[in-house]
Amino acid sequence: MNRHFTLSMLIFFWLAASCSAANPNVLMIAIDDLNDWVGCLGGHPQARTPNIDALARRGTLFTNAHCQAPLCNPSRSSLLTGLRPSTTGIHGLVPGIRQVAATRDVPTLPQVFRRANYWTYSCGKVFHDGSLPPPNRLLEFENWGPAPGMGRPGKPIANLPEPRHPAMDWGPFPDADSKAGDYQIADAAIKALATAPKSQPFFIATGFRLPHVPCYAPKAWFDLFPEDSVILPEVRDNDRDDTPRFSWYLHWKLPEPRLKTLKDEKEWRPLVRAYLASTAFMDAQIGRVLAALEATGRANDTIVVLWSDHGYHLGEKLITGKNTLWERSTRVPLMVSGPGVTPGARCGRPVELLDLFPTLADLAGLQAPKHLEGVSLRAQLRNATAPRNRPAITTHNQGNHAVRDEQYRYIRYADGSEELYDMVKDPHEWTNLAGRAESASIKAAMARWLPKTDVAAAPGSAHRVLQRDPATGTVTWEGERIGANDTVPTP
Numbered sequence: 306m307n308r309h310f311t312l313s314m315l316i317f318f319w320l321a322a323s324c325s326a327a328n329p330n331v332l333m334i335a336i337d338d339l340n341d342w343v344g345c346l347g348g349h350p351q352a353r354t355p356n357i358d359a360l361a362r363r364g365t366l367f368t369n370a371h372c373q374a375p376l377c378n379p380s381r382s383s384l385l386t387g388l389r390p391s392t393t394g395i396h397g398l399v400p401g402i403r404q405v406a407a408t409r410d411v412p413t414l415p416q417v418f419r420r421a422n423y424w425t426y427s428c429g430k431v432f433h434d435g436s437l438p439p440p441n442r443l444l445e446f447e448n449w450g451p452a453p454g455m456g457r458p459g460k461p462i463a464n465l466p467e468p469r470h471p472a473m474d475w476g477p478f479p480d481a482d483s484k485a486g487d488y489q490i491a492d493a494a495i496k497a498l499a500t501a502p503k504s505q506p507f508f509i510a511t512g513f514r515l516p517h518v519p520c521y522a523p524k525a526w527f528d529l530f531p532e533d534s535v536i537l538p539e540v541r542d543n544d545r546d547d548t549p550r551f552s553w554y555l556h557w558k559l560p561e562p563r564l565k566t567l568k569d570e571k572e573w574r575p576l577v578r579a580y581l582a583s584t585a586f587m588d589a590q591i592g593r594v595l596a597a598l599e600a601t602g603r604a605n606d607t608i609v610v611l612w613s614d615h616g617y618h619l620g621e622k623l624i625t626g627k628n629t630l631w632e633r634s635t636r637v638p639l640m641v642s643g644p645g646v647t648p649g650a651r652c653g654r655p656v657e658l659l660d661l662f663p664t665l666a667d668l669a670g671l672q673a674p675k676h677l678e679g680v681s682l683r684a685q686l687r688n689a690t691a692p693r694n695r696p697a698i699t700t701h702n703q704g705n706h707a708v709r710d711e712q713y714r715y716i717r718y719a720d721g722s723e724e725l726y727d728m729v730k731d732p733h734e735w736t737n738l739a740g741r742a743e744s745a746s747i748k749a750a751m752a753r754w755l756p757k758t759d760v761a762a763a764p765g766s767a768h769r770v771l772q773r774d775p776a777t778g779t780v781t782w783e784g785e786r787i788g789a790n791d792t793v794p795t796p
């Protein structure tokens with residue numbers, strides 16, 4: 306190799322390295338309530354998500370990624386501030402981040418990019434709806450697009466008994482694709498990609514609403530899943546016999562129906578079908594956005610990150626909904642692609658949505674704020690087998706936590722009761738090992754990771770917040786005392 310050639314190659318690699326490191330764009334795609342029913346994650350054999358699967362192949366897919374809270378506002382607030390719910394006390398649907406002492410002044414993920422001269426834009430649901438009343442939201446992203454909802458028909462489609470929460474509905478929506486909220490959210494993201502200034506890098510965040518209930522999608526998407534061909538998740542009627550009584554409190558009084566209700570009303574299969582159809586429709590909108598990114602000519606300089614705020618049960622553990630500390634509720638799709646990321650890789654290390662803030666700052670070459678509690682995944686994005694020395698932790702109200710490593714899930718509730726599952730041998734979490742003598746050392750090792758800081762719900766919290774008074778042990782739910790003599794609703 307002659308000297309001239311070597312020098313040329315060195316210059317080439319230096320240029321290539323500096324191009325990829327110099328403030329890449331970021332396209333962040335958020336999804337609401339999408340569990341692992343995604344083709345590349347294998348959670349349901351009929352999941353139809355070709356665009357998400359293609360995006361996963363373009364980069365590194367995390368197959369063991371978990372939310373920090375199984376509910377919209379606390380999960381998103383954690384991701385966007387880089388702080389755990391157990392640190393901030395944001396456990397419920399309110400308050401928003403700027404209403405809480407622990408997060409009132411912390412720089413958020415979009416702010417870090419904005420301060421680095423990025424063009425920042427948000428459309429759809431990225432922050433939790435209503436958590437940033439205008440004009441406060443203009444202090445986060447500089448530019449805001451529309452955030453349409455899903456619309457509701459005059460009367461519910463699903464055959465559930467009244468009264469019910471208005472969101473508890475599903476079925477084919479009679480309007481055209483272009484009338485659906487997620488279609489319009491994709492339109493907004495496409496427009497933002499086309500009009501983002503070329504003189505600056507961009508940080509564009511777009512948040513899709515489906516498959517969050519109500520699961521409405523145009524009829525053609527339901528036709529992809531004929532009702533009698535829909536495969537129901539595997540469920541055991543005695544699955545809750547070995548879970549602590551306290552596990553019921555986590556979703557006591559929530560609007561999501563029990564599996565028994567769905568079975569009685571013959572709505573289990575229609576809900577599963579609607580979730581699959583809604584996910585497929587939402588996936589098609591992601592496909593439109595990714596095609597628009599390609600059309601900008603900036604795709605090679607763009608980090609694309611996709612995540613869901615938490616999972617969703619569709620009958621597993623005898624419930625539908627979120628708000629649990631089990632795998633179906635905590636496991637989320639998470640994938641990253643673009644400059645500095647190995648394509649076609651799958652990483653099985655336990656990782657957290659909390660890690661996204663430091664990861665994106667790291668990949669973009671920006672200084673991460675000191676307050677962040679997650680860690681950069683840059684090493685795993687280069688080499689999916691790179692070690693990681695911490696598990697993923699999910700919190701649902703003070704005192705209730707799940708710790709997930711590569712083999713086990715350990716859950717401890719506010720009353721001290723426990724669950725332990727061997728996720729390799731028992732991926733459905735059917736057998737609670739917590740009471741077995743041989744589990745003691747495993748539980749002790751997992752319990753070391755329980756958050757040392759575990760604050761009560763922040764003032765102003767409402768909506769389904771469970772609180773435990775450490776002095777008396779009294780547990781309240783939405784301000785109402787609950788205790789040993791209550792009749793906990795069961796399936």
Ligand SMILES: [Ca+2]
Pocket residue numbers: 337338376377517614615
């Ligand atoms: Ca959600």
